[in-house]
Structure formats: C-alpha cells, structure tokens
Amino acid sequence: MSGIEAKLQRFAAIADDLEGQLKKYTDQGVKVIGCMPVYTPQELVHAAGMLPLSIWGSEKYELIEAKKYFPAYISSLAQSCLELGLRGRLDRLAGVIIPVLSDALKCLSQNWKAGVPQVRHIQLVHPQNRRIEPGIVFLSKQYKKIAGVLEDIAGAPITPAGLKKAIHVFNEHRAVMREFTAVAADYPHLISPLARNAVIKSGGLMPRAEHARMVRELMAECRAEPKEPWKGRKVVLTGMLADSPSMLRILTDYKLAVAGDDVGQESRQFRTDVPDDPDPYRALALQWANIEGCSVAFDPERKRGRMVADLAARTGASGVIYLLTKFCDPEEFDYPIMKKEFDRAGLPSVLIEIDQQMRNYAQPRTAVQTFADMLG
Amino acid sequence: MPVLLTLGADLGSTASKCVIMQDGRKIAAQTTIPVGAGTSGPSRAIAESLAACGKNLADMHMVCATGYGRHSMTDAHMEVSELSCHARGAFFLFPKARTVIDIGGQDAKVLRLSGGRLNNFVMNDKCAAGTGRFLEVMAKVLEVETADLAEWGAQSTAPVSISSTCTVFAESEVISHLAVAADRRDIIAGIHKSVAHRVAGLVRRVGAEPLVIMTGGVARNAGVRLELEAAIATPISVSPLAQFNGALGAALLAHDRLLQQL
Incomplete structure (x- = not known):
C-alpha cells in the first residue's frame, strides 16, 4: 500500500466514525461540543479549550426514534441528527450548538430540547439581515451569549486573545482545505470522490491543527507524483451533503472526477475566512455577513448559480451534479434559479435527489451513467 | 462482409424486452415478456428472440443490456442506461424527435435530443405516481386489465378528479369513488388525467419542443x-414499437460499438 493510500485510509476511518472520535477524545478527558449543520462558531469552542465536533447525521441508523418527533417530509439530515441524540449515541457530548437556519433545523433544535435533555442544548440564531450593522451587532451578541454558556461548560474563560488565536487556527485550516480541493482536482487518479469527501469530512471530527498537518502531508505526497491526464470527465458537485459512499462510488464507476464543489458540508465550510477585526466576536459575525452562495444565507441577488458556473469554468469541469437532499427546502428553492444560470452558461447539469437513509441507488446510478454519456 | 447481428435487452422493472437487429438497420426479432428484472423474464425474452430468428446467443456480435436489471445480465458485452438507449431508439424511429417522454413501469423520464444526441434529461423522483406501476395498482383496484384501461377511459362522459398524486393516497381516493358508486369509466379517465398532469410537470422542466x-x-x-x-x-407521436424503444436503442448502440471496433 502506498503512503498516499495509507493516509487516505486513515482519513476515511476518521470520517466514518463520528461516535469513535467522540469516545476517543472524551476518554482523553477532552470536553466535546457537538456542532450541528450548517454554520456554528467553532472557534468559540476551541477558545474554551474544548473540541468542536461537526455532526452531519449518519447513514448508519434507520430513522425510528426521530419519527416520534418529525413527520416523514423533513430532511433526513435533520432527522438523522436527532436520531443520534435520541438513541443516546451522542451522550458523551458536553453540549450541542444547534443553529436554526431552516425550518427543519428549527424543529431539530426544539425537538432536541424535548427529546435529548441529557445533552445540553445551545441555540444559535443567525440574523438573515446579516450585512447591515444591526445584524452584525445582533450576531456578535449571540456569540457572546454562547461564549458564556461554553465558559460555563468548560469551566474556563474565553479570552479575546484566546479567541483571536482560535480564529487564526481555523483560518489556517480553511486555507489548507481550499488548497486540498485544488490538489484533489489535479490528482483525480489518486484521490477519488469518496476519498476527497473523507479528507474534508474528517476535519470536523478532530482538532483542526492536527487535521491541517495531516492534509499538508497528504498533499506533499500527491505533489511528488506525476500528474496524469484524466480519462473521464470532471464535474462540480453542489448541494448540502455529498458524503454517501454509495453515491460517490457511482461517480468513480462512470469516471467522473470532482473538480470542485459547492457542498454545504465541504467547501462552504472553508471558503470564507473570518476577517481581521479588533473585536473577535465582531470578526466572527462578519464572516457570516461575508458568506456568499449558500442556500441558508439570504442573498437577494441569488449569486449561487453564477458562482457554481464560474467554478466549473475555472476548474475545467464539463458539468454540474446537483445532489439535492430530499425535503431540504432551502436547497430546493435555489435549484430553479441555479438551473437557469447553468443553462445560460451552456453548462450541462443533472439533479439527483438523495436521502441519507437511502439503500437503493438504482435511480441515481442511472442518472449518473446517463449524465456521463451525455458529457461524452 | 457478414451480417452484423446485435441484441438489445431492456430488462425493466415490470417487463423484459428484447430486440435483435441486422446491421443496425433491420429488426430481425422482437419479444416482450410481462415480468422484469429478477424474474425468468429476461432469459425468456432473450431465448424467444433468438428462437424467432433461428440464432444462438453466440451468433450475436454484440449484446447490450439496459434497464433496471442491466447489471445482472452476465452475457452482455456492454450495459448502457435506459435513457441513453431511449434517446438512440427514438432517433432511429423519429429522426426529427426533440423531446422523448418515456413512462416505464417504475419511473418516468423526459429526454431532450439535439441531432440525435441527448443533451438534457429529467427523471421523476422516487415515487410510483405517474408511472406504469401507478396504472397497474389502479387497474387492480378497479378490477380491470391494465391493457384495457384506455378503452374503458375512452367511454367516460364525466371524468372524476383524482386530486392526489401519491399512489397510496390515490388508491384510497379511487376506493372512495367506488364506494359512492362512481362510474368506473369516469374514474379511469380521472386516473389518466392524474398521470398525465404528473408527467406534464416533468415535461415542462425540459420544455415540450x-x-x-x-x-x-x-x-x-x-x-x-x-x-x-x-x-x-x-x-405526441407514438411508434408501434414504443415499448421496444429501449431494447431497440440498446441493439443500435451495440451496433455503433461494433462499427467503432472495426
């Protein structure tokens, strides 16, 4: 096994084991705070001396307990996050931050309070008037309030200097991840769509500085290899979630490499740095104001479609695969606008509905195979 | 040059179809068996087609499988998605076709062709509404053969409204209509309307060119x-070979592949 393969297996093992990672760090005496989709101020958790653990549901459990709280037509991502809590799989968490950026997440937040009282619930309300001063002030105050709760859990203060240091660590990690996505696009013969996702996803399940170091080592090994012409096609992925191994293997089966992404769990987490500001809470609030092209961050100009088309042009992708998480309203609302942008740019695209608990991928396989044929 | 024989097998969810072509121009045999992938249908359809033209599988220069069960056909030299096959078959039957509506047993698809090339498509979501399965379920509730639905529906004078687009709820709705002694012909006409409206939504997404x-x-x-x-x-134009279009496309794509290899 090559060094690259061994490293990719390590990332895959971490990405696939949310509960194992939680156990590993809590066994070491580290307090861990769960961070639910889509955006949370993980820097605050780090500054309090705790580990932020990104939770994006799980394919592993059938939705049974969550059905007591959710109707069937709610995003499986929100249901799956609640299922983990209701089954007691996250009891080792010292707390969980739940943003309320969609109707499903609002329900997740309140259902968590009712159904998972053993894991302290920390609510986060993002302002959608995020670029005007009152919105920035409101969010700064939200973050200060959350910092107070985190200080209480950690039993340690969050100092301005400590928070600035945390921001630096996370911005460095973001830069490394942006660099990684470019390397993955350059070396599709070494980094499959599944491996690419595992490298990114694992970053939310371990200390960021350690992850950045591992990713740098991987990139160095990849760069030591010759680039090879890709015999298939390259695509851009967009959607909230693209971490299903079955789905990602289908892309590999039809020689589709990921040239870039606009996925909620992936690049949207690291494409916007926290800017410099003397007040670190305001800096965190400004990051939310600066986010572009995300379905849960209100944008009257609806730039997301153009951004994805530009990304495809920049990365040499010949098509876009829109992985729509079933019943994820914000993503559904964006699709028709984005589709028009793709058509205007002459960019082939395909919409594929996915569900975290899907077991039969026959229809997505047919759609991907046909799309690959179409791209030629 | 010997006659090039290609076999296309469309192993769908509710039926198995097979077409054998000579030189990519003439249909030598066509067979359909009304059971699909995972049943005896695929092997029976292939065996009947071969028997119809007095050939063996070994005589086929290229075999292409398509449809829901395409991955399970071990004798196939190639497997292609049913959408690509329907595009190829449609271009053969109607060279001027720009929009192809394929309603199969399990899903519905709309394809946009340009010069015979597929350049856009949409599929229905994972739901039986607007598919052949929907009609089968309704036919069973109404105690009518699926093949006779059109004839019954044509006699309707006042179609009922089937408001639900979900198969399960629509079934309840049909039973409610039966319970108040609504005319079966009117219920069937309402079902046809329901399927058509569901598929029309898909058609609008690519445009009915x-x-x-x-x-x-x-x-x-x-x-x-x-x-x-x-x-x-x-x-909307319909060929008498409409049900064989996927298998026809598979046989044509097999011939295309042969020509590339020559």
Missing part, C-alpha cells in the same frame, strides 16, 4: 397520451 414522442409501455395507453397532449398543448 416538437417533435415530441412517447415511448415505454404506457405509450400504448391512448388515454394517458391524449391527456398528456392536452396538458402540454403539443401533439
């Missing part, structure tokens, strides 16, 4: 076709 053609088993149901024509305000 003429020439519009319809393929798949449901194309044989004139009731659905007429309602669909009304819903998209565009005439």
